Amino acid sequence: MVAALAMTGCSGADTVCGQILDNSRADWLTVSDLQEAETAFLGAVRLVVGDDRLSAEGAACPWLKGVKVMPMPTKYWIDSAGRTVYGEAYPGDGWSLTNRVPGGGVMIGADSSWRTSSIVHEWIHIVQGGVPAAPCKATDEAHCGWERPGGEYALIDALSR
Ligand SMILES: [Zn+2]
Secondary structure (H helix, E strand, C coil): CHHHHHHHCCCCCCCCCCCEECCCCCCCCCHHHHHHHHHHHHHHHCCCCCCHHHCCCCCCHHHHCCCEEEECCCCCEECCCCCEECEEEEECCCCCCCCCCCCEEEEECCCCCCCCCCHHHHHHHHHCCCCCCCCCCCCCHHHCCCCCCCCHHHHHHHHCC
16 A cells, blocks of 8 residues: 555656556556556657657656546547547647647547557657657648658557557
8 A cells, every 4th residue: 555655646647657547437447557558668669760859768758747548438439520539649739740748648449458559659649749750741740651661650560469
């Protein structure tokens, strides 16, 4: 009990990087799952080819500080833009794509495991501050270049196993 109190302590954070699990809508993701996922993510995101902002050890961790993680009760839902989504990310300054700010929140569709859920995808948006390594004028600017070899989609694929 003492250890549990120390872990969640004054900051109210549930993970080493300072994320906060919000199980108010669904409880399929536990604090233990979240920590395991965060640790695996931090180890792997450094290896993404083409985003030098994240390649140093621990570089992504501060971007997760204060991030609220909300597991959802359903696998997918309709977002505010009318799209069917399996997850949503709200980087620290929203989706301006002009300024990287830490923090924010993610909503994750219900799944049997964090590995097959959208959490890695949504965390990439958070640690990139919503700004891809190679911005472009594509329709879907937030994922621009993610398909390059060794890029973000390769990371998501690697962690889903
Ligand atoms: Zn996305």
